[in-house]
Amino acid sequence: MDSGGVATPALAARPLRLEPFRALMLAPGRIGAHASARAFARPYHDVVERFAAWQRSGQVREDDDAALYLHEYTASGVTVRGLVGALDLTRTTSQPHEAAVYPHEGVHPARAAELADRMAAMALNPAPILLTHRAPATLRALLREIRRATADHQFTDRSGQYHRVWAIRSPDELVAIAGMLEDTHAVIADGHHRYAAYGHLRTTHPELAPATDAGLAMLVDQDDTPLYLGAIHRILHGLRFGDLEDLGPPLGPDEAVAALAPDVLVITDGHSWATLPVPRVGDRLGVERLHEDVLPHLARSPSSIGYAHSVDDALRAVARRRGLAVLMPAPEFGDVLHVVERGRLLPEKATSFQPKPSVGVLIRSLRAAPGAHD
Known part of the structure; x- marks a missing residue:
């Protein structure tokens, strides 16, 4: 898969670590709007100015304190939940059995480099990559308890997606979640090129360190609220x-x-x-x-x-x-997991994980390090 201009992204090594971060969020009236989605897409020469204008006009809010976030969204009757945090990229491995994150497709290095440059220009991870895994029952139970509280944010966006977001800041809960994720094997469901761009950022944009030691990710439990896997x-x-x-x-x-x-x-x-x-x-x-x-x-x-x-x-x-x-x-998730655990990649566009969340619900700034207390 490394021939023909297609390469294998670096493997993030276990233990999988999702770090708290201070989230940016677009105003609900902007999330799901075509103009907002286009703002983060090519051509992107004016993204920095446009995002700054949104901040000045109060259409972007920033949390005062870092958190992990439990994000639940419903689209066309399908509900998906996942933990959103800054995925630690400081440890890599070439051995599949040591990996925490498995790509299932190769990437085009030039495209990954372009995305890295775009994120550096914006100083943002504008949307999380989607990871999916089979969570332990203990984690599922803890997140169920967290959902008993009123969501910190609850709204329907312009595209019709319904969102609920809980900020997780309790030290005890954060420690418990970290322990439950240590042995996780996660598959990249969406965002292979952005995942590769995170690694490119670390080596080509030292001015943004240490924020580039991590990249924004959403970890979905495929046994709880599965992403639909289509052909x-x-x-x-x-x-x-x-x-x-x-x-x-x-x-x-x-x-x-x-x-x-x-x-x-x-x-x-x-x-x-x-x-x-x-x-x-x-x-x-x-x-x-x-x-x-x-x-x-x-x-x-x-x-x-x-x-x-x-x-x-x-x-x-x-x-x-x-x-x-x-x-x-349509492939089965278990078959995809079996392939990647054995160090293989599937051909380009072999899977379609749906539904994806609207852009703008949770954004990560690269102006600060991803630690729990920024």
């Missing part, structure tokens, strides 16, 4: 049915989609439909078989590969431009 379908531009071997007999659309399984992919050009068996070899997933065993051995390679998050989007893609849609099964 990302492939569009093989320029290919036709005759370019693929070992296809099953022609099927109707409904019959083909019903046959989709971990070891069966579905191929369509929008008119014809067939299955492509990818029998499991060892512990490799269907998406690995496709990219490592099927595509490299085609007599003619696709001119490019596109991606679609729904069957309808995949069908629209092949209607606009000649090609084949490869409908993929």
Whole structure:
């Protein structure tokens, strides 16, 4: 996975540590607004000035004291909760069994460097990366007790997401949480390039140290309020049915989609439909078989590969431009965890963890160190 301009992010070593920080938060009326999301996206030359203007006009609040935060958000009827803190990056390892955080995709170094420069210019981690893990029952029970109190912040944002946020500052609770997280194995659900950018910041922007010893992260318990794990379908531009071997007999659309399984992919050009068996070899997933065993051995390679998050989007893609849609099964979280614990990375865009929280609920400044008492 290190070839072709794609690299493996550094592995943060155990124990996993989420440090308290002083959160910045946009005004509820700004969270979820398209203008707010665009403010942190490219082009970003005016982000610093825009954010400063929001601060001057009272549309950004900053906590007086550092905390860990329990953030609960509900989108389209799905509720997700996670601990938000400054993820300690000072210890790294090359050994998967020693890792606290597992990437499941490679990253493009140039993009990670660009994101690092953007965060340095803003002096902010504008949004947490999403990590997911299987929390111990003791942590789940403690967070349940914390949720019995009235939330420090409770609102519905402009996009319709409903948020509740609790600030955790009790020394006893912070010590207890730290102990419960020591053996955590967390998988990056969203934010691989931002995670890599955190490491890049440490080496290229010493003027922001020691704040760059950590990066903003949200740790979600996949056994409590799981992120939905969806498939990302492939569009093989320029290919036709005759370019693929070992296809099953022609099927109707409904019959083909019903046959989709971990070891069966579905191929369509929008008119014809067939299955492509990818029998499991060892512990490799269907998406690995496709990219490592099927595509490299085609007599003619696709001119490019596109991606679609729904069957309808995949069908629209092949209607606009000649090609084949490869409908993929949704991976299971346990399978993804199994892959990364063995030191492997999945092909690019192998997973889609949803829903993601709106940008602006919790922001971390890089003007101060991440310690519990700043």
